[in-house]
Amino acid sequence: MLDIKNLKVSVEEKEIIHGLNLNIKPGEVHAIMGPNGSGKSTLTNVLSGKEGYTISGDAKFLGENLLELAPEERARKGLFTAFQYPVELPGVSNVSFLKASMNSVLQANNKDLIDAADFLHLVKLKAKKLQISEDFLYRNVNEGFSGGEKKRNEMLQMLMLEPKLNVLDETDSGLDIDALKIVANSVNSLRSNERSFIIITHYQRLLDYIKPDFVHVLYYGKIVKSGTYELALELEEKGYEWLSNYDK
Amino acid sequence: MANEQVKQILDKKYEHGFVTDIESDTLAPGLTEDTIRTISQKKEEPEFLLQWRLKAFAAWKKLKEPNWSSVDYQKIDYQSISYFSAPKAKKKLNSLDEVDPKLLDTYKRLGIPIHEQKMLANVAVDAVFDSVSVATTFKAKLKEHGVIFMPFSEAVKEYPDLIKQYLGSVVPASDNFFACLNSAVFTDGSFVYIPKGVKCPLELSTYFRINEANTGQFERTLIIADEGSQVSYLEGCTAPMRDENQLHAAVVELVALKNAKIKYSTVQNWYPGDENGKGGIYNFVTKRGICHDKASISWTQIETGSAVTWKYPSVILKGDDSKGEFYSVALTNNKQQADTGTKMIHLGKNTKSTIISKGISAGTSKNSYRGLVKMGVGAKNAKNYTQCDSLILSKYSKAHTYPYIEQNNHTAIVEHEATTSKLSEEQLFYCQQRGIDAETAVSMLVNGFCKEVLKELPMEFAVEAQKLLQISLEGTVG
Numbered sequence: 263m264l265d266i267k268n269l270k271v272s273v274e275e276k277e278i279i280h281g282l283n284l285n286i287k288p289g290e291v292h293a294i295m296g297p298n299g300s301g302k303s304t305l306t307n308v309l310s311g312k313e314g315y316t317i318s319g320d321a322k323f324l325g326e327n328l329l330e331l332a333p334e335e336r337a338r339k340g341l342f343t344a345f346q347y348p349v350e351l352p353g354v355s356n357v358s359f360l361k362a363s364m365n366s367v368l369q370a371n372n373k374d375l376i377d378a379a380d381f382l383h384l385v386k387l388k389a390k391k392l393q394i395s396e397d398f399l400y401r402n403v404n405e406g407f408s409g410g411e412k413k414r415n416e417m418l419q420m421l422m423l424e425p426k427l428n429v430l431d432e433t434d435s436g437l438d439i440d441a442l443k444i445v446a447n448s449v450n451s452l453r454s455n456e457r458s459f460i461i462i463t464h465y466q467r468l469l470d471y472i473k474p475d476f477v478h479v480l481y482y483g484k485i486v487k488s489g490t491y492e493l494a495l496e497l498e499e500k501g502y503e504w505l506s507n508y509d510k
Numbered sequence: 511m512a513n514e515q516v517k518q519i520l521d522k523k524y525e526h527g528f529v530t531d532i533e534s535d536t537l538a539p540g541l542t543e544d545t546i547r548t549i550s551q552k553k554e555e556p557e558f559l560l561q562w563r564l565k566a567f568a569a570w571k572k573l574k575e576p577n578w579s580s581v582d583y584q585k586i587d588y589q590s591i592s593y594f595s596a597p598k599a600k601k602k603l604n605s606l607d608e609v610d611p612k613l614l615d616t617y618k619r620l621g622i623p624i625h626e627q628k629m630l631a632n633v634a635v636d637a638v639f640d641s642v643s644v645a646t647t648f649k650a651k652l653k654e655h656g657v658i659f660m661p662f663s664e665a666v667k668e669y670p671d672l673i674k675q676y677l678g679s680v681v682p683a684s685d686n687f688f689a690c691l692n693s694a695v696f697t698d699g700s701f702v703y704i705p706k707g708v709k710c711p712l713e714l715s716t717y718f719r720i721n722e723a724n725t726g727q728f729e730r731t732l733i734i735a736d737e738g739s740q741v742s743y744l745e746g747c748t749a750p751m752r753d754e755n756q757l758h759a760a761v762v763e764l765v766a767l768k769n770a771k772i773k774y775s776t777v778q779n780w781y782p783g784d785e786n787g788k789g790g791i792y793n794f795v796t797k798r799g800i801c802h803d804k805a806s807i808s809w810t811q812i813e814t815g816s817a818v819t820w821k822y823p824s825v826i827l828k829g830d831d832s833k834g835e836f837y838s839v840a841l842t843n844n845k846q847q848a849d850t851g852t853k854m855i856h857l858g859k860n861t862k863s864t865i866i867s868k869g870i871s872a873g874t875s876k877n878s879y880r881g882l883v884k885m886g887v888g889a890k891n892a893k894n895y896t897q898c899d900s901l902i903l904s905k906y907s908k909a910h911t912y913p914y915i916e917q918n919n920h921t922a923i924v925e926h927e928a929t930t931s932k933l934s935e936e937q938l939f940y941c942q943q944r945g946i947d948a949e950t951a952v953s954m955l956v957n958g959f960c961k962e963v964l965k966e967l968p969m970e971f972a973v974e975a976q977k978l979l980q981i982s983l984e985g986t987v988g
Contacts, residue, residue: 310943313935337945345943349936353958362954363944370945402958419944 263288263427263458264328269319271301271308271483278304280483281319286427289455293469293494294462296480297502302462303346305480306431309460310343311336323427337363338370340426344416344433351403356415359403360385360422367423388421391451392444409436417448424452429460434468446471466498481505537594543567546694549594553663553697556670559677566683566693573687579849580878580910583792583818586757593695593728657710657741658703662730665701672703676734680763680800680826688759688820689796692728696761699730704739704770713968715744729760735770735805742773744971756781757792758816764799766807768829772799773808775967777975779982780815785873787845790817797821803829803858810966812975813840813848814982822880824853827861827892834863837963839975841956841982842875842907851881851912856889856922865896868960871907872983878910885922892922900930901959903952903983953980 264286271279279301286292296302308315311333321328323341331339351359365375376384389399392414404412413433420428433445449459449472461474469477469491477493478485479502486505487493497504537548546567550560575586652659658669666673683693704710735741758780766772774797783790793816799807809823819842825834836852854863863883871877883894900909915924933955941951957964957976964972 312939333939333942334945334947337943343943345940349934349940351937351940351955351958352931353961354954359941359944359954362946362950363941366945366947366950423944 263290263324264460265320265322267320269308269321270317271304272316273304273314275316278483279308282480282483282485284478284485286458286460288426288458289453290476291449291453291459291461291472291474293472293474293477294460294480294485295464295466295477295494295497297464299482300480301483302480303431306343306346306429306462309336309429310341334366335370337425338367342420342423342425342428344413344420344428344430346431346433346435348404348412348416350405350407352405354403355400356403357382357385357399360419363419364422385418385422388418391421392418392448394418410438410441413437413445414441417445421448421452424457426456427458427460428452429462431462432464433461434463434465442468443471466494469494479505537592539590539592541588541591541593541695545593549695549697552594553666555663555666558670558674559666562677562683563694566690567695569684570687570690570694573684573690575687579820579880580876581818581820581847581849583847586792588691591757594697651711655708655711656705657708658701659714660701662696662699662701662732665732669701669703672734673701673732676732676763676765678763680765680798681761681796686796688794689761692730692759692761692796696728696730699732699760701731702733702741702743704735704741706736707738708736709739710741713742713744715746727756727758727760729758731760731762732765733763733772733774734765735767735772737767738769739767740771742775742968744775744777744968746777746779746971756790757794759794760796762795762797762823764797764807766799766801766805766832768803768805770802770805771808772806773968774799774810774823775971776809776811776813777967777971777978778811778813778815778819779978781817782815782844782846782982783817785844787817790846791815792818793821794818795821797823798826798853799824799834800826801829801832801834801858801861804831805829806833806835808835808837808966809852810835810837810963811839811850812960812963812967812978813838813850814978816848817846819846819848819850821850822852824855825863826855826857827863827889828857829861830858831860832858833861835966836863836865836867836881837966838867839870839960839963839979840868840877840879841870841979842872842877843982844873844875846873846875848876849878849880851879853882853884854894855882855884855886856892856894857886858888859890859892861889861892863892863894865894865898866962867896867898868963869898869900869909869911870903870956870959871900871909872903874904874906876908876910878912880912880914882914882916883924883926884916885919885924887918889919889922892919894922894924896924896926898926898928899959900928901956902930902932903956949980949983952983956983 266282266284269279269282270277294302308317317329324339361381368375385399394414404415434442446468461472473491477489477491479487546563550563681689684690702714733743764772780791801807807825813819823836827834834854840848840850842848852865865881867879869877869879879898885892898911902909909930911928913926917924937955938948938951942948956979964975967975
């Protein structure tokens with residue numbers, strides 16, 4: 263699914279990620295944990311194709327050179343990012359945005375576009391799953407949404423697009439326990455042999471509900487430790503300070 | 511998202527840049543009393559109209575070209591303009607089949623298939639090609655309801671009394687420099703009369719197109735809605751690519767008598783000039799309506815074209831309980847300049863007005879809202895609400911807002927809200943991460959920004975307007 267080798271990322275000549283390796287196979291759920299400033303958000307941005315970074319190394323997504331693809335091409339090939347701070351799109355309604363998004367992905371994959379009736383049916387179904395009320399669908403994208411609503415909206419988009427590789431950037435931050443469960447349920451409902459997840463988080467709490475196959479610790483731009491779910495528990499107990507004896 | 515990339519994607523060329531090769535009967539450039547006499551004679555006008563024109567011309571000679579707006583343009587040499595151009599006269603036409611096939615082809619290339627439009631959109635089209643109207647449709651249906659919808663020049667002959675009574679009654683011949691020039695030399699336009707109590711059964715629509723090099727267009731539109739009647743009028747424009755600047759100075763007068771309603775919608779897409787500002791239409795338009803008791807006038811405009819736009823569709827709220835509305839989207843790109851807005855003149859009691867203006871500036875363009883809300887001494891309990899929003903798509907474009915308020919009645923309420931925002935790379939990136947390309951994303955965000963105005967347009971126009979906004983977003987975001 264995703265194979266990252268020796269990835270180095272700099273912003274304005276300051277290196278933030280120093281040679282990162284990560285291999286994700288179809289069906290796997292990887293959690294990336296790390297303290298503030300460890301390069302988690304930079305990694306998300308680089309994976310989704312945001313500008314402004316100097317990048318070296320290799321990243322293959324479904325066999326293609328990910329780094330050469332435009333952001334919309336990545337999305338159309340099945341890479342989805344649930345952003346930590348989703349932006350507001352004033353005047354653009356949630357439903358029309360979602361429909362445009364779905365149809366661009368469908369079109370790029372030579373599939374039939376979804377018609378209005380089918381789309382509405384589907385979106386209402388998914389919204390219900392997320393305990394999102396119907397009027398929410400007709401509001402403008404993220405405009406005036408609470409933090410929790412924004413995160414749920416990201417999940418709605420994910421459920422609609424059913425992407426192959428899902429990157430969740432601190433989707434759990436700022437969520438109460440009920441909302442956290444809803445997010446976890448969305449992820450779990452999409453889990454399959456063909457689909458992979460990267461869950462980026464500070465806390466082990468979300469992982470209690472999602473149960474990742476692998477946990478990696480990102481510390482000052484490097485993966486310093488990898489393990490299974492138990493590593494998350496260990497981190498929770500000992501804190502990131504525990505890792506400070508690793509080379510920075 | 512690279513700016514360069516956005517620019518490339520959006521650097522679409524103006525699609526309507528072609529010239530139809532039709533033999534024209536064109537007057538030599540220049541403007542004298544003789545020019546006006548010739549125009550009047552060619553159009554076989556009654557004496558009163560000739561005298562009206564001559565009076566306007568005399569007044570115009572004493573007026574100075576206004577310089578208070580924020581637009582800069584090359585000085586116009588009024589003597590180098592040809593003031594009359596007509597497709598070679600053919601015999602009177604009974605049906606579309608008799609119209610010059612080349613002309614019909616032009617409309618097709620513009621995406622205005624008259625035949626289909628008649629059937630699908632239920633729109634009667636009075637096509638103004640250069641200055642002479644050549645096709646009028648759906649006359650019969652309108653006639654059934656007593657609605658008069660015809661070229662201005664025909665109305666002059668058939669309904670001289672109505673013309674005499676209302677011509678210049680809202681925009682006097684000597685109102686301003688450009689209106690005055692129009693009054694002297696206007697060649698044609700549209701005339702609409704809706705009888706008492708009649709709700710016009712069709713959306714009325716006119717397509718204008720400038721097609722002759724160096725020919726200024728001086729359209730004159732007069733719409734009279736008699737007591738208790740209703741009408742919705744649509745106007746849309748495109749023009750061929752030109753190197754010389756072409757002057758357009760139209761006048762539109764609306765008269766809404768007691769309890770009448772007029773809705774006037776415009777989509778304007780004249781040639782804006784190239785990336786360097788070369789060519790393009792100079793659009794100096796005077797549009798004004800008058801509301802009698804309980805009448806209402808609503809202007810909706812989507813302005814995407816022209817090198818220079820100078821336009822302030824206004825409403826005089828003379829009657830008590832009358833209502834005026836102005837909904838505007840002005841999009842400027844490259845070196846385009848727009849100075850547009852409205853005037854709401856509250857004279858009667860309990861009069862209401864709403865102004866929603868959306869300015870979008872891209873490239874190195876200049877986009878200004880200029881509006882006046884005047885509460886007269888008699889405007890007891892009158893209300894105005896104004897909202898002016900500017901969206902900036904590039905580093906070098908400019909957005910200005912000049913709201914003028916004259917308050918002469920302490921019971922009147924004037925509210926004004928204004929915002930300025932910038933389309934961000936973050937927003938574009940977010941859309942792209944969802945698979946939506948930059949071009950679609952920009953047009954989606956711009957359309958979102960204009961939502962409140964677009965929803966005021968009649969359905970068949972709203973689609974066209976969205977398409978226009980998309981085409982006009984060249985080299986945006988910086």
